[in-house]
Amino acid sequence: MxxxxxxxxxxxxxxxxxxxxxxxxxxxxxxxxxxxxxxxxxxxxxxxxxxxxxxxxxxxxxxxxxxxxxxxxxxxxxxxxxxxxxxxxxxxxxxxxxxxxxxxxxxxxxxxxxxxxxxxxxxxxxxxxxxxxxxxxxxxxxxxxxxxxxxxxxxxxxxxxxxxxxxxxxxxxxxxxxxxxxxxxxxxxxxxxxxxxxxxxxxxxxxxxxxxxxxxxxxxxxxxxxxxxxxxxxxxxxxxxxxxxxxxxxxxxxxxxxxxxxxxxARYDSIVERRLEMVSLYQEGLSDTGITLLPHQQPGLRSSAHLAIATLPVPGVEERNAFIDQMRHCGVATNVHYKPLPMLTAYKRLGLDISRYPHAASFYATEVTLPLHMALTDDDIARVCHAARTALPGSR
Ligand SMILES: Cc1ncc(COP(=O)(O)O)c(C=O)c1O
Missing domain, CATH: 3.40.640.10 (Type I PLP-dependent aspartate aminotransferase-like (Major domain))
Structure with missing residues (x-):
């Protein structure tokens, strides 16, 4: 795994x-x-x-x-x-x-x-x-x-x-x-x-x-x-x-x-460099799949590359969750960041209603976070990209 x-x-x-x-x-x-x-x-x-x-x-x-x-x-x-x-x-x-x-x-x-x-x-x-x-x-x-x-x-x-x-x-x-x-x-x-x-x-x-x-x-x-x-x-x-x-x-x-x-x-700069490199490898490896990664480097902006947040080319939550299950079958742990606050019980109790936050809701529906950590090798990233390709609905 x-x-x-x-x-x-x-x-x-x-x-x-x-x-x-x-x-x-x-x-x-x-x-x-x-x-x-x-x-x-x-x-x-x-x-x-x-x-x-x-x-x-x-x-x-x-x-x-x-x-x-x-x-x-x-x-x-x-x-x-x-x-x-x-x-x-x-x-x-x-x-x-x-x-x-x-x-x-x-x-x-x-x-x-x-x-x-x-x-x-x-x-x-x-x-x-x-x-x-x-x-x-x-x-x-x-x-x-x-x-x-x-x-x-x-x-x-x-x-x-x-x-x-x-x-x-x-x-x-x-x-x-x-x-x-x-x-x-x-x-x-x-x-x-x-x-x-x-x-x-x-x-x-x-x-x-x-x-x-x-x-x-x-x-x-x-x-x-x-x-x-x-x-x-x-x-x-x-x-x-x-x-x-x-x-x-x-x-x-x-x-x-x-x-x-x-x-x-003491070694943190090299950690950020490697994490940014891994995000680029994901971007390249998934470029023809319709899966898009959040950009982490733009003119005047450099991220710390903490999470590889991706958007899937699927209609909604059900298909996104099926993708996550399929990735697990292929030996890859993924995650979701985040369920918007107005969808959570404690915030609903405060009166928040997700229908008033349609953009957050729709970003959440097709979001998946790919593994990103210092033990990942370039081969591991290629494996994750391969698994993602096969986990998309059209390819099953
Ligand atoms: C966006 C964000 N803010 C705050 C926190 C809270 O961090 P801590 O666990 O150090 O309190 C987290 C934790 O994951 C987080 O993701």
């Missing part, structure tokens, strides 16, 4: 983790700080705080910006639940926008049409690793800031938060993801391009009109019970005594996981 997305760990990765296990300090500490500095240097952003997940990073981004009851946050219909659930968790209203026809993302114009005086933030999604360009939104929204203080007042517009769970290493023109939106949330979950088993990070961009030391301090407080000293500072400092400054959450990344991320970051 060709698996969908197993992690690829090297002896160096294992050694890095073992060395933290032997060090006598396994939770948040010096290795985490080193990983944060390396991530900041990697994207060229202003600062990074590592966390327990991208979900935590998105939620703390909203809390950092004082988003809460009475506020609205815009999210796309075509994403994983984490993008929107965090909006509900902070007590704000989720405003969902459809994608463009034939696409899995909305245009900036569609996002702008959903902005109201209550919009405090917009969460865009770099689906499959393809970066969403927030710069036109930043320009068009300027002048629509809150008068209630906070980052929205200083920016004079709603805050733009990138859900970059898929897109570490992606670039728009000369800016890496991390330097484009105001705040950027990354995931290091087990299936991601770079993994710490579970983990995430929040970055803030250069030039954000805020005190950057304050941002870092607030995020550390929010992610560790609002405690004025972390465990290491309590152990190694001159005094045990600490305060609880805010009622915070618990979302810090331990050093034992940071070591895994730091080790992979």
């Amino acid at each position: 060709i698996p969908f997305s197993p992690p690829t760990l090297t002896e160096d990765d294992i050694e890095a983790v073992v060395s933290v296990l032997r060090s006598g300090w396994i939770t948040t500490g010096p290795v985490g700080r080193e990983f944060e500095a390396a991530l900041t240097a990697y994207t060229g952003c202003a600062g990074t705080v590592t966390l327990s997940s991208a979900t935590a990073a998105l939620e703390l981004a909203l809390r950092l910006c004082d988003v809460g009851p009475g506020d609205e946050v815009i999210v796309p219909a075509y994403t994983y639940t984490a993008t929107a659930a965090v909006v509900h968790h902070v007590g704000a209203s989720i405003v969902v926008v459809d994608t463009e026809p034939g696409s899995c993302t909305p245009s900036p114009e569609r996002v702008l049409a959903a902005v109201s005086p209550r919009t405090k933030a917009v969460i865009t999604v770099d689906l499959a690793g393809v970066p969403f360009d927030t710069r036109p939104l930043a320009e068009a929204l300027t002048g629509q800031g809150s008068r209630a203080g906070g980052l929205q007042q200083r920016l004079d517009r709603p805050v733009l938060i990138a859900d970059a769970a898929h897109s570490l290493g992606a670039r728009l023109d000369h800016a890496a993801v991390g330097e484009v939106a105001d705040l950027t949330a990354f995931s290091f979950h087990a299936v991601k391009n770079l993994t710490t088993a579970e983990g995430g990070a929040l970055q803030w961009r250069t030039g954000l009109p805020a005190d950057h030391d304050d941002i870092e301090r607030s995020l550390r407080l929010l992610s560790l019970h609002g405690q004025s000293k972390d465990a290491l500072a309590k152990t190694t400092g001159t005094s045990w005594e600490y305060d609880i400054e805010v009622l915070g959450w618990k979302a810090n990344m331990p050093d034992v996981l940071a070591a895994l991320g730091l080790s992979q970051l």
